[in-house]
Amino acid sequence: MARYSGEQALQMVLDSEEEFTFSSEEEHDSDDERLYFEERLDPAEDTVSDENVDPSLSHSPAILTKRARSNTGDNEKENVDPSLSHSPAIPTKRAPSNTGGNEKDYSPNESAPKPLAKKAKTNIQTSNRHSALSWKTDNDTDMVPQTLRFLPAREPGPQLRPADEHTPKSLFKMFFSEDAVSTLCQNTNAQAARAVSKGCRYKWTDISIGEMYRYIGLLFYMAMVKMSSISDYWRQDSLFSVPFPATIMSRDRYRTISWNVHMSHPDEDKENDRKRGTADHDSLFRVKPLMDTIRLACKANYHPKRNLAVDERMVACKANTGMRQYMKAKPTKWGFKLFVLADSSNGYTVEFSVYTGKNNFPTGHGLSYDAVTSLLDCKVLGSGYHLYMDNFYTSPKLLRDLFAMKFGGCGTYRDNRKDCPRNAANSLSKKSARGSIRWIRDGALVFVKWMDTREVSVCSTIHAAYSGDTVQRRVKSQGTWRTKTIPCPAPVTAYNQHMGGVDLSDQLIQYYTTQHKTMKWYRKIFLHFLDIAATNAFIIHKDLYGNMTHKEFIEQLIAELFGMSSQKAAPKRTKSDHVPVPAAELTSDARNNATAGRRNCMLCKVQLGKRQDTPWKCQECDVYLCLQLKRNCFQKWHTDV
Incomplete structure (x- = not known):
């Protein structure tokens, strides 16, 4: 394949570049894939439930920098990757591994009770740990973990x-x-x-x-x-x-x-x-050479500041390829889906990858986990960065792994996601007052619930649960609207400020x-x-x-x-009839030319109230005006007019 060679600056990150690879699949549209992205569910991260998800768990309108995204709809089942389906020896669906390792498919001659018992024990321990943790209020003090030092690989x-x-x-x-x-x-x-x-x-x-x-x-x-x-x-x-x-x-x-x-x-x-x-087929073959050059240039020519955002971007296209996706929550509903890492301060595209429409989870942690980790390169970026994401990507597993890589993470989350606390004691309810805060600290990770127009769930490894921040809301009381100040969790404030990088x-x-x-x-x-x-x-x-x-x-x-000059063209000279002319005809006696036909200057008479005679007048206006070295009433008259 012909490769695009970059300039010397691009070679700075060439050795540390990790390509985003995909497995192959027939390039045909799939109804399951369209449903999968319409609901934005991740089979390796979301738990399967027969009950409909509460609408209050969806993205809150209180977070103004993000578009609202729907959770599962009524009577719709979640798509499950074939690699996670049960084998003949295991009649029930195998739970996703909490340890993140590769799961083994058991043959009919093998017995599976021991691995299942181990997983069940792990889930029970996680459940017991979360049950022991009770929701606290904003009056309780949160102990923030050690702040990560910001050590970028280059000067931002x-x-x-x-x-x-x-x-x-x-x-x-x-x-x-x-x-x-x-x-x-x-x-x-x-x-x-x-x-x-x-x-x-x-x-x-x-x-x-x-x-x-x-x-x-x-x-x-x-x-x-x-x-x-x-x-x-x-x-x-x-x-x-x-x-x-x-x-x-x-x-x-x-x-x-x-x-x-x-x-x-x-x-x-x-x-x-x-x-x-076959496995050797590359769906992005026709764009990959130039795509690799652009990706390298994005990272080589600019180093991002501390706050980064991860989100999707849609490139409008209705071509009949297996990479086409449908997302009803996006302004561009049909097209190619890109995962984008952007600098929150100015919107610079730091890194991106094209999703090819294949349900491939190489790490066993799901698409959302792999999409985020594939965009981050510690050797190129450095450490101490803060990463913001929405509820499609956020999971306790991802945020803990990012923290181990010395990346802080913050994002909204879904309550039905694996390893999220489900303790209802002292939690928020629909009757909770606006501005109510509940939080649980689990090591470096803090889970926060906040009541705005509806419940907002955020987790973070960067912030304390509440640091005294407030927001103003318009509320109606006794038939009149007034502004009310309510407390706001620190993760929500930071999320609203930095999540809009990709947008x-x-x-x-x-x-x-x-x-x-x-x-x-x-x-x-x-x-x-x-x-x-x-x-x-x-x-x-x-x-x-x-x-x-x-x-x-x-x-x-x-x-x-175009090879043209970037300088602005000189303004064209236009003909004007506003020119000074003698007030009287010239005579043969040169001594009388400056005195014959002198009249009062209109500007001196109106503004100064003085009598100043002048032999000049405007040809177009027919107004007598002074035209001297120390008093140019002609210019002032036409400037003011």
């Missing part, structure tokens, strides 16, 4: 020399380097040659690196200037035409490049397609996204790589200089990709 911020000048194009090329674009051109030319050999009737000349950058510039131009269709950018109508794209390349040339743009070599694609249905990243991307309709699924991901590169480049530029808005940055980037 852009990993660039401050003395160097960095333009939008130079920052963008740190993600789309000339080496990467060169390989992109080679694969695109090979794909076009293959299409022509198959009988496609269009002219093709090999694309160069410069032309590929101009093509990318057109994609960003179309993101700035919205038209209903691609052909509208080359319309010749005098009223609705957009003349600029035609000066960069013709419409047919743009279309042929779009049809053939390719990130991998087509011959190697053919070899990979033959492996479909901020999505927001920045959507402002000037290059996404549009296309027939190829891998081209949708290619366009998303452009969005990540441009957005991250803007964040770095803002961190370095802070003198340019997002719109100005994209405009300058487009101009530089």
